[in-house]
Amino acid sequence: MRRLSAPALLRWTARTFGDDAATRVFEPLVADWQRERRGAPTVPRRVMRDLSAMAALVATAAHVAARLAEPWHLPRHDVEAIGRTLVIYAATGLALGLVPFVLVPVVSDPLRLAFLARMAPAVLAVSLAVALLPTAAAIARRSRGGWPTRAPWLLTLVTALSMAALVAHLGWVVPAVNRQYQEHAVSGGAGRVIGLSRDVKALTLAELVAGHPPAGVHPRVTGPARRHEAWQRLALATAWPATFAWFGWRLARYRRSLGVAAVAGWWTLAFVTTLLMSFGGLGGIIVSAGTWTVAAAMLRRQTAAPGLDDVATPASPHWSARR
Amino acid sequence: MILELLVEHGELFGLAMVEASGGRLKRGTVYVTLGRMEEKGYLDSRQEPLPPGATGLPRRLYTPTGHALQVLAAWRAAERVMAGHLSTTEA
Known part of the structure; x- marks a missing residue:
C-alpha cells in the first residue's frame, strides 16, 4: 500500500x-x-x-x-433566496409526486391518507434530490469568494436529508407494511379484503403507524396489483440511480473528490434500494445495472472536462494543489 | 485563552499552545480556531525558518496583533469591573 x-x-x-x-x-x-x-x-x-x-x-x-456548510455566513437575502429555491422545488416535486397516487381511480377508499403517508418520504427524497439542480444554480448565481468551496457541502447536507427520508421510508414504513401483509396473508379469515399492491392503500394512518395487524384485514395480491408493483420497482430502479448520477455529476463540477464520494454513496444506496424493493428480482437488478452504466459514463465524461480544481492556484511553496 | 497564552509565552505554534494550556485547548479544534482568529485579524503568523538540511513542513508561529491586545485589555477591564460589582453586591 x-x-x-x-x-x-x-x-x-x-x-x-x-x-x-x-x-x-x-x-x-x-x-x-x-x-x-x-x-x-x-x-x-x-x-x-x-x-x-x-x-x-x-x-x-x-x-x-x-x-x-454554514449558510449563515452569506448575506441574509442570499440565504433566503437559496432556501426559497430549495423549498419551492422540493414542495413542487412532493406535490407532483403524490398527484398520481391521489388520482389513481382504483384507490377510492377515503382512508387513502395512509397510503400517501407511506409514499411521502420516498417522494420527498426524490424531490429533494431533484431540487438540487435549481439550488446549485441559485448558489452559482450568488457565488462570491469562497462560495464555490461552500456549495458542495451545502448540497451534501441536502443529500443527507434526502437519504434520511429514504432510510425512514425503507427502514420503517416498508417493513411495517410488509409485516402486516405477511401475517395476514398467512392467517386469512373473514373480514375486510385488500387487493392492492402491498395492501396499504386501504389501511388507516393509525393502522399503518401502529405496525400491528389490523383486525380482520386480509390482503390479496391481484394481477393489476402485481403490475402496479412491477412499475414501481422499475421506476425505483431507474429514477434513483439516475438522480444519484446527476447529483454526483453536478457535485463533481465543484469538487471531484466529493462528487465521486457522493456518487459512490448514492449508488450503494441505490443498490440496496433495488435489492430491497425487488427482493432479488433479476429484472430490477438488470435495469439498475444498465442505468448505473449510463451514469458512470456521464460522470466519466464530466470528470474528463476541466473543472474548478484545474484553475486552483498553488497555496504553499511546500506543496501544491496541482499534482 | 489563546490570546492570554500568547501574551504570557510570546510566539507559539499550535501544538505548543495545546501543551501550555494544560488540556483546556484541544488539538482537534485549536487549528480551526487559530485559522479563524487569523482571518479576523486577531493573530499574525509566520512560518518558522527551517534549519539547513531539514526536511518537512515549517511550523507556523502565531503572535497577537495590536487589535487583539486592545480587545484583550478591554476584556480584562470589563472582567475587573464585573468582579468588583459582584463583590460589592454580595457584600
Missing part, C-alpha cells in the same frame, strides 16, 4: 476544503505533527503520537466541513 505523504494529504485537503483552509488550518497541523513525530524517542511513543494526530486531523476536518 502506498504511504500517504504530507504534500498528498495537503493537496487532498486543498481539493476538498479549498486552498485557504489547507494553508491556514491543515498545514500547521501537519507541520506540528511531523515535528512531534521526529522528536518521539521510542516507536510506541511515535505510534501514540500518530494516533493522537490522526484523531486531531479527523476532528479538524469535521470542524472545517461543518463551517463550510
Whole structure:
C-alpha cells in the first residue's frame, strides 16, 4: 500500500476544503505533527503520537466541513433566496409526486391518507434530490469568494436529508407494511379484503403507524396489483440511480473528490434500494445495472472536462494543489 | 485563552499552545480556531525558518496583533469591573 505523504494529504485537503483552509488550518497541523513525530524517542511513543494526530486531523476536518456548510455566513437575502429555491422545488416535486397516487381511480377508499403517508418520504427524497439542480444554480448565481468551496457541502447536507427520508421510508414504513401483509396473508379469515399492491392503500394512518395487524384485514395480491408493483420497482430502479448520477455529476463540477464520494454513496444506496424493493428480482437488478452504466459514463465524461480544481492556484511553496 | 497564552509565552505554534494550556485547548479544534482568529485579524503568523538540511513542513508561529491586545485589555477591564460589582453586591 502506498504511504500517504504530507504534500498528498495537503493537496487532498486543498481539493476538498479549498486552498485557504489547507494553508491556514491543515498545514500547521501537519507541520506540528511531523515535528512531534521526529522528536518521539521510542516507536510506541511515535505510534501514540500518530494516533493522537490522526484523531486531531479527523476532528479538524469535521470542524472545517461543518463551517463550510454554514449558510449563515452569506448575506441574509442570499440565504433566503437559496432556501426559497430549495423549498419551492422540493414542495413542487412532493406535490407532483403524490398527484398520481391521489388520482389513481382504483384507490377510492377515503382512508387513502395512509397510503400517501407511506409514499411521502420516498417522494420527498426524490424531490429533494431533484431540487438540487435549481439550488446549485441559485448558489452559482450568488457565488462570491469562497462560495464555490461552500456549495458542495451545502448540497451534501441536502443529500443527507434526502437519504434520511429514504432510510425512514425503507427502514420503517416498508417493513411495517410488509409485516402486516405477511401475517395476514398467512392467517386469512373473514373480514375486510385488500387487493392492492402491498395492501396499504386501504389501511388507516393509525393502522399503518401502529405496525400491528389490523383486525380482520386480509390482503390479496391481484394481477393489476402485481403490475402496479412491477412499475414501481422499475421506476425505483431507474429514477434513483439516475438522480444519484446527476447529483454526483453536478457535485463533481465543484469538487471531484466529493462528487465521486457522493456518487459512490448514492449508488450503494441505490443498490440496496433495488435489492430491497425487488427482493432479488433479476429484472430490477438488470435495469439498475444498465442505468448505473449510463451514469458512470456521464460522470466519466464530466470528470474528463476541466473543472474548478484545474484553475486552483498553488497555496504553499511546500506543496501544491496541482499534482 | 489563546490570546492570554500568547501574551504570557510570546510566539507559539499550535501544538505548543495545546501543551501550555494544560488540556483546556484541544488539538482537534485549536487549528480551526487559530485559522479563524487569523482571518479576523486577531493573530499574525509566520512560518518558522527551517534549519539547513531539514526536511518537512515549517511550523507556523502565531503572535497577537495590536487589535487583539486592545480587545484583550478591554476584556480584562470589563472582567475587573464585573468582579468588583459582584463583590460589592454580595457584600
